[in-house]
Amino acid sequence: MAQVKWTLDPMHSEITFKVKHLMISTVTGQFRAFNVTAETAGNDFSQPGSIDVTIDVSSIDTNNEQRDGHLKSEDFFSAANHNQIVFKGTKLDVKGDEGKLHGDLTIKGITKPVVLTVENGGVVVDPYGQTKAGFTVTGKLSRKEFGLTWSAVTEAGNVVVGDDIKITAEIQLVKQAA
Amino acid sequence: MSTTVNKATWAIDPVHSTIRFDAKYLLITSVSGWFREFEGTLLSDCTGFNNSEIQLTIYTHSLNTGNNERDNHLRSPDFFDARQFPTIQFRSTAVTTNDKRIEVTGILTVKGIEHPFTFNATFLGMCADPLGNTKAAFEMDTVLNRKDFNITWNQLFDKNGLLLSDEVRVHCDLQLLKLS
Numbered sequence: 001m002a003q004v005k006w007t008l009d010p011m012h013s014e015i016t017f018k019v020k021h022l023m024i025s026t027v028t029g030q031f032r033a034f035n036v037t038a039e040t041a042g043n044d045f046s047q048p049g050s051i052d053v054t055i056d057v058s059s060i061d062t063n064n065e066q067r068d069g070h071l072k073s074e075d076f077f078s079a080a081n082h083n084q085i086v087f088k089g090t091k092l093d094v095k096g097d098e099g100k101l102h103g104d105l106t107i108k109g110i111t112k113p114v115v116l117t118v119e120n121g122g123v124v125v126d127p128y129g130q131t132k133a134g135f136t137v138t139g140k141l142s143r144k145e146f147g148l149t150w151s152a153v154t155e156a157g158n159v160v161v162g163d164d165i166k167i168t169a170e171i172q173l174v175k176q177a178a
Numbered sequence: 179m180s181t182t183v184n185k186a187t188w189a190i191d192p193v194h195s196t197i198r199f200d201a202k203y204l205l206i207t208s209v210s211g212w213f214r215e216f217e218g219t220l221l222s223d224c225t226g227f228n229n230s231e232i233q234l235t236i237y238t239h240s241l242n243t244g245n246n247e248r249d250n251h252l253r254s255p256d257f258f259d260a261r262q263f264p265t266i267q268f269r270s271t272a273v274t275t276n277d278k279r280i281e282v283t284g285i286l287t288v289k290g291i292e293h294p295f296t297f298n299a300t301f302l303g304m305c306a307d308p309l310g311n312t313k314a315a316f317e318m319d320t321v322l323n324r325k326d327f328n329i330t331w332n333q334l335f336d337k338n339g340l341l342l343s344d345e346v347r348v349h350c351d352l353q354l355l356k357l358s
Contacts, residue, residue, distance in 0.1 A: 011245050012203055014210060021194050024303035025315030026351040028196045028212075032244050061244075063214055064193050121206030127335040134206025158305050170207040 003049055006133065006173035008036040015055060015169045019143075020162030022154065029062035029071075031055045031085075036171055038089075043123050043175070045133065051089030051103065058083055075150035076143075082108045094120050101137060107146035114139060116167070123175075131175035141165045187357045188220040188314065190234075194353040197236060201324075202343035204335065211243035211252070218268075220354060227280060227301065232270040238263060256331040263289045275301070280316070288327035295322075299350075312356035319349050 015031045033056035039049035057079040060071050072079035084106075090113075091102040101116045121134030143149075143165050152160040192215075200210035218234035220227070238260040241252055253260040270284035278301045286295035299318040307313050324330070324346050333341040 012209055014244060022305055022307055022313060024305060025194055025353040027194055028351065030244065063212065124204055124206055125336045126204055127333055127341065132204060134204065136207055152308060154306055154308050156306050160308060172207055
């Protein structure tokens with residue numbers, strides 16, 4: 001079957017992350033600028049030719065400018081030197097509605113293999129006649145493994161910012177005409 | 179003689195709190211947004227959160243879904259009608275705690291429509307922050323039907339699918355600062 005290209009619908013896609021604050025509560029943020037492309041055989045995502053994601057670190061938004069500035073600094077992402085997060089999919093195992101996405105993730109110049117969970121939303125035709133595929137991708141990362149090591153502890157011994165980062169991406173891809 | 183009961187006042191720390199909503203779009207994935215501006219207080223006695231009084235105000239114009247065009251549509255009369263109804267309000271009428279679980283009953287007002295609303299929240303703990311303030315954390319997750327609040331806009335696609343779900347999931351991560 002002919003290779004089909006898919007591009008991102010940025011208006012209906014989002015990448016969200018969550019981290020524990022003071023060990024008890026949760027702070028949420030999103031990357032507002034990113035791109036996703038995929039190549040598949042027809043509408044079948046079970047063996048994609050490629051899945052590529054790039055995220056613009058400077059688009060980070062946690063609803064607080066001061067914190068966003070800190071996250072872009074050397075203490076965390078070092079956006080001036082490493083403004084792109086890159087994910088290259090190596091394997092997608094989808095059976096029915098669920099599956100695993102394997103790939104190499106690069107943050108702050110450090111590349112690690114990761115396995116993410118995929119919920120396959122299916123393929124539909126939207127009101128504008130575009131064919132769209134939807135995926136919800138979730139996973140958990142250790143920020144320290146990617147060199148985002150800033151840490152502080154309160155007097156009572158509570159860690160101010162947790163190490164585990166929960167990721168949820170809602171992705172809608174638009175099928176491109178052959 | 180009246181007896182004095184020690185009350186504690188808590189206020190939402192907006193920097194470490196999130197009020198988020200999401201709805202299914204095209205049936206295949208969800209689109210989310212958050213409110214950038216909100217304020218709330220909790221008045222409790224000093225023994226715990228049982229019988230607390232909760233008040234929350236959310237500013238509808240502050241909604242953000244990462245897309246200006248969509249945000250303006252959501253502020254329009256098709257959705258929140260933010261000019262005529264600048265706030266979403268919640269006030270509790272009963273708060274009962276059972277260990278970490280908190281059942282809250284009250285009145286939720288969206289788009290000028292008052293609706294009785296009961297939800298469960300989870301108390302996640304209390305601690306001192308790096309500045310020495312006392313903080314308490316709560317989480318809640320619920321599903322509302324937007325039609326209950328006269329937010330009915332929709333569109334058909336792909337023969338008979340509805341573009342936008344009626345069910346809207348609301349998730350709050352709230353960190354409260356103890357004031358007194």
